[in-house]
Amino acid sequence: MQDKLRRFKAGIFQALAHPTRIAIIEFLRDEGEMPVTSLYEWLELEQANVSQHLAVLRAKHLVVARKTGNQVFYSLRDPIIGRVLDLMRQYFHSHLSESLDLLEDMRAGDGRKRKRKRIRRLT
Amino acid sequence: MQDKLRRFKAGIFQALAHPTRIAIIEFLRDEGEMPVTSLYEWLELEQANVSQHLAVLRAKHLVVARKTGNQVFYSLRDPIIGRVLDLMRQYFHSHLSESLDLLEDMRAGDGRKRKRKRIRRLT
DNA sequence: TTGCTATATTCGAAATCTCGAATATAATGG
DNA sequence: CCATTATATTCGAGATTTCGAATATAGCAA
Numbered sequence: 001m002q003d004k005l006r007r008f009k010a011g012i013f014q015a016l017a018h019p020t021r022i023a024i025i026e027f028l029r030d031e032g033e034m035p036v037t038s039l040y041e042w043l044e045l046e047q048a049n050v051s052q053h054l055a056v057l058r059a060k061h062l063v064v065a066r067k068t069g070n071q072v073f074y075s076l077r078d079p080i081i082g083r084v085l086d087l088m089r090q091y092f093h094s095h096l097s098e099s100l101d102l103l104e105d106m107r108a109g110d111g112r113k114r115k116r117k118r119i120r121r122l123t
Numbered sequence: 124m125q126d127k128l129r130r131f132k133a134g135i136f137q138a139l140a141h142p143t144r145i146a147i148i149e150f151l152r153d154e155g156e157m158p159v160t161s162l163y164e165w166l167e168l169e170q171a172n173v174s175q176h177l178a179v180l181r182a183k184h185l186v187v188a189r190k191t192g193n194q195v196f197y198s199l200r201d202p203i204i205g206r207v208l209d210l211m212r213q214y215f216h217s218h219l220s221e222s223l224d225l226l227e228d229m230r231a232g233d234g235r236k237r238k239r240k241r242i243r244r245l246t
Numbered sequence: 247t248t249g250c251t252a253t254a255t256t257c258g259a260a261a262t263c264t265c266g267a268a269t270a271t272a273a274t275g276g
Numbered sequence: 277c278c279a280t281t282a283t284a285t286t287c288g289a290g291a292t293t294t295c296g297a298a299t300a301t302a303g304c305a306a
Contacts, residue, residue, distance in 0.1 A: 004223075013140040014136075017140050022133055087203055103130060103134075
């Protein structure tokens, strides 16, 4: 069971492991229930892409979809997930300078073609 | 900055998104500082594999390595990460039956060769 | 030095993830 | 029925992750 629980956690973390999905969750947490259109307009991303990310979040039951007429309204299923993100923010700030270095290292944000990063030596 | 923070969070979640790494973190949280040997003996995994996972955790500064003579002792850097895992456990239990279905869906634990899972229809 | 223990790194193959493009589907209004 | 709007799904290419196997390195002792 220990192992089941770990696989469960890993699965949830996997779903959270993408900036766009984090943005979606934060948006839903802060603004409440939202139709997909609002989501992708706010995120300035393609509809298909947002739908794909929503599918990932749905698969892990992190969000709930409510269909009304033409549209689908999404909302966060459990505020506990919002709390996880808050803890992360705390963590980020309590190690601020290192966190920024980390981001620098990740070279995130530049396009998506890059050599595998060399692992830094331990010593 | 919103975006930086989201990339940071995504990076941490990515590091947490593997059952072995979760096991490592929980072990360090519960048992305190440990040399690598103890880790892989307890986990019953190959030394190289555990070392690779430790490299991932180190890269995100989730663990700290202290070298003493021959061995390297690892410990959790910040208890806040342990708290994140605790929240996840809570989450797991508060949606227990669904969580179990989810695991069933993931068909986790069986080998690592599998077709891409078909996404369940929304309606 | 040589050898031994502890740990880390590299390599390559298979699995998985991500994106945009194209397509599909459902609800609604003519 | 046909068109439109809102959303979801499929496909394929390129990026990334994962593992075991092989290899490298560091500390220490003979």
